[in-house]
Structure formats: structure tokens, C-alpha cells
Amino acid sequence: MIQGAQRVDASASADTRAQPLILHLIDELKIGGAQTHLVTMLREALAAYPVAHRVVALFGDGPVAGAVRDMGVEVDVLDLRPHLARRRFLGAARVLDRLICAHRPDVVEAHLTWSRLLGLYAAWRAGVPRRIGFEQGDVYLASWKFRLANRIGQHFADQIVVCSHALADWSRRTHGISPRRLTVLHNCVDLTRFRPGAGRSEAGAFGLPPGTTVFGAVGTLGRGVDKRTDVAIRAVAAARARGNNVALVICGDGDQRPELEALAAGLGVSPWIRFLGTRGDVPDVLAACDAFCHAAPFEPFGIVCIEAMAAGLPVLVPDSGGIREAVDDGVTGLVYPALDHEALARLMGRLHERPDLRRALGHAARRAAEGRFSARGYVAQLYELYNLARHTS
Known part of the structure; x- marks a missing residue:
């Protein structure tokens, strides 16, 4: 590791190398x-x-x-x-x-x-x-x-x-x-890494019972960049209180994780929240989900959202930040007021009750990823x- 000035091999200089x-x-x-x-x-x-x-x-x-x-x-x-x-x-x-x-x-x-x-x-x-x-x-x-x-x-x-x-x-x-x-x-996004799953509702991959609509979430759980995963957890609790069999799997880790686990326990939804930690196989995780949920109130763009679209998932995103330029409301995903977990819960319930809507939005999301990203x-x-x-x- 270089802390100061150390010799760097400059043999491939601009004058001698064949490529820029x-x-x-x-x-x-x-x-x-x-x-x-x-x-x-x-x-x-x-x-x-x-x-x-x-x-x-x-x-x-x-x-x-x-x-x-x-x-x-x-x-x-x-x-x-x-x-x-x-x-x-x-x-x-x-x-x-x-x-x-x-x-x-x-x-x-x-x-x-x-x-x-x-x-x-x-x-x-x-x-x-x-x-x-x-x-x-x-x-x-x-x-x-x-x-x-x-x-x-x-x-x-x-x-x-x-x-x-x-x-x-x-x-x-x-x-x-x-x-x-x-x-x-x-x-x-590298489209070759993300492929729509052969079948959805693969809740068993996460130890969840059949019939569970699984929402994926990807992002750091650190304090430095707050992705507001708490909003998604509260939305799951609200959706389940309305009788919707939904769950959330979270790829990511950080110092907020104990607080988020405590929040899930306090809301009585720990069995329906899976903390997967940092994963190197995010494409495989997304392939086993039914939809994608994003809760950060400001994203410059949100690469994870277009990765989910490339995986053929409908995406739920807030009405703020650059991600609104990627998601066509009602076509490739659904949009809710930022930080409103009740509104997010209603959209989760809608996708749970409408597998045909999930499929239509997911197909359109993949086409958008191929054409635009x-x-x-x-x-x-x-x-x-x-x-x-x-x-x-």
C-alpha cells in the first residue's frame, strides 16, 4: 500500500504504449x-x-x-x-x-x-x-x-x-x-448478469411459506448513507396488518442493522424480514424475489433499482430523486410519496393481490432496462x- 511517493513503473508511457x-x-x-x-x-x-x-x-x-x-x-x-x-x-x-x-x-x-x-x-x-x-x-x-x-x-x-x-x-x-x-x-447495468427468473414466488429460497410475495431491497445499513430501510420494514408490518402475505429480504449490512432488527421484532414481523447481510450474489437473490422495494428519499439515480428492472421485477420507488427518471409509474413500477410507509404498504398489498400486474410491470421493466440502461x-x-x-x- 502506498502512503507517499513510491516508484511506479512508468515503462508504458504515453510515448511508447500502443493504446491510450x-x-x-x-x-x-x-x-x-x-x-x-x-x-x-x-x-x-x-x-x-x-x-x-x-x-x-x-x-x-x-x-x-x-x-x-x-x-x-x-x-x-x-x-x-x-x-x-x-x-x-x-x-x-x-x-x-x-x-x-x-x-x-x-x-x-x-x-x-x-x-x-x-x-x-x-x-x-x-x-x-x-x-x-x-x-x-x-x-x-x-x-x-x-x-x-x-x-x-x-x-x-x-x-x-x-x-x-x-x-x-x-x-x-x-x-x-x-x-x-x-x-x-x-x-x-450489465444486462448479462440479471435475468428474469424462470418463475416467481420462490419464497422457499428464503425459508418463507408458499404464497408469500417477496420484496427485495438492496443497500447499505450504515449511518453515513441512510437508505431508510426502516420505512420498508414498517410498510411490511402495515401490509401484513391488512391481511397481505408479504415479506422483505434485505441485502446489505452496517451499524444500523441491530436497530432495524429490533424494529422488526417490535412490530412483530421478524419472521417476515430476512437480513441477508452483504451479498456477492445479488442477481440470484433478485431472481428469487417477486418485486423490488426502494425507500431512500433521495437517490441521485439508484443503480439497484435498474438492476431490479433488469431482473424483470416491478419496482416500488419514492417520488423523489433521480430514480423517478428511470421508473414509469404504472408501466415499469409504482411510485409512492417519499417516506410514507402506509402508501408503500398499499402498493405492496396491490402487487400481492395482483400477480398479473406484477408480471406485466416486470416484463416492461426488463424491456426498459434493455432499451435505456x-x-x-x-x-x-x-x-x-x-x-x-x-x-x-
Whole structure:
């Protein structure tokens, strides 16, 4: 692990390598939406374009690094936390500057907050021709210092990619990012990983009795990014109180889990709530569900929702955030007022009572995922933004 400046093999410099190099900066390689998105992009790009890739993790290794390396992409693991702990922000940027100068990439793209704030500045100092930032909508980092840093940092980027028009509006209002620097590209999903199940109502896969309508949910249970899983648990309790045989399976873990388990117990629905923890087989879990439930009141876009759509599931989503741009109410899913667990419970009951509606919405959801959110289409648009057409024709 690199804490400061260490020698980096620069033998494949821009002058000698046959292919252009894209350097991907990301804060960390834990399991999460930004990391899933990066892996999906890399997999499609490697298959479609003769371009080299390298990933740099700013704050240590993580489980996603293995998936990146398995694709033949090298990963540089840094540990810039000591710099940030001592508020040596320029020192952290200099570490990135030296690494970028060693690799001499044609494009630097930066995911997540610190990669964008430090990495794009370092790439600008290093003279990288194209510098692309990905704004993920860090609503939990809204202090004036972060707003000011984002306002200044935009000037080191050629373009800042946002995953929804809602996030573009938020970026303009909150960070003062110029509209001319913003490009909206809806997130994508690897359609080959998600297939509609051969049959639904497979409650037995979760130890639930036949006839149970199973709703899936995916997301962290940590305090830093509150997905409001409590709303979904309360909705299950309300739906069951009305006589609807519904259950919820949750993929994800974090320090809120004990509280959520206690909530389920207090509401008397523990037998109908399955906490699966962090899972590497989310496509298989979704294939065994009947529908998908999302409760976070603000999502820049919500990759997990389009993954559920790709799996052929109807999705229940709140009427806020970027996910509303993906879900057509009454066609690919159903929309409810954000944080209203009673309204969500009514929709759960409706899908439980109407298996024909579940099937119709699920079929339409899969078609929408294929037509609007494929990795192939996304990466093609991204490569136009990179201005690498001369290398890939």
C-alpha cells in the first residue's frame, strides 16, 4: 500500500504504449453503487474498445479490487487517510500528481468526493488532456467547506458527469457547478448478469411459506448513507396488518442493522424480514424475489433499482430523486410519496393481490432496462465524451 511517493513503473508511457490509457480514480473499493458502476463500465469498455485501463484507490484495498484485477486491470492502492487526518490536502494531491505523471494517462476520470476534489486537481497539474469527474450526489457531505471545494474543483474538470437531471439541478444549486460543465448520462447495468427468473414466488429460497410475495431491497445499513430501510420494514408490518402475505429480504449490512432488527421484532414481523447481510450474489437473490422495494428519499439515480428492472421485477420507488427518471409509474413500477410507509404498504398489498400486474410491470421493466440502461450504450456515450474516437475507430 502506498502512503507517499513510491516508484511506479512508468515503462508504458504515453510515448511508447500502443493504446491510450484511462486512469480511474475512486475513493475506495468497497461494495457500493459507484464501485458497481465502475466494474460495469470497465467490463463493457474492455470488450468494446482497444483502450488500456488502470484503477487507483485512494483509501486502501477492498473486495471490489478483486473483480477489477480479474478483468486484467491493474489496481494501485494508496492510503491517503494520514494526509487528510492532518489536513495535508495538498500533500495528498501531490501523491496523486506523482502517480499520474508516472503513468501519463490520456484521460483521468474521478469517482466519489475525494477522488474528484484531489484527483482532478492533480490531473490538471500533471497536464492530463482530458479530465472527467463523476458527481454522485454526496448529500451527506453538505458542509460549506465541501460546497466551496466543489465550486472551486469544477474548474479542474473538462466535464462533470451526473447520472440524472435531478442530480444536475442539485449540483447547480448546491455546488454552483456551471451547466456547461455538466453532462447527464443515466447509469447503466450489465444486462448479462440479471435475468428474469424462470418463475416467481420462490419464497422457499428464503425459508418463507408458499404464497408469500417477496420484496427485495438492496443497500447499505450504515449511518453515513441512510437508505431508510426502516420505512420498508414498517410498510411490511402495515401490509401484513391488512391481511397481505408479504415479506422483505434485505441485502446489505452496517451499524444500523441491530436497530432495524429490533424494529422488526417490535412490530412483530421478524419472521417476515430476512437480513441477508452483504451479498456477492445479488442477481440470484433478485431472481428469487417477486418485486423490488426502494425507500431512500433521495437517490441521485439508484443503480439497484435498474438492476431490479433488469431482473424483470416491478419496482416500488419514492417520488423523489433521480430514480423517478428511470421508473414509469404504472408501466415499469409504482411510485409512492417519499417516506410514507402506509402508501408503500398499499402498493405492496396491490402487487400481492395482483400477480398479473406484477408480471406485466416486470416484463416492461426488463424491456426498459434493455432499451435505456445498457452498458453498451452508456460506454459509447462516455467514449464520445473522452474524445478517444481517433483511437477506437
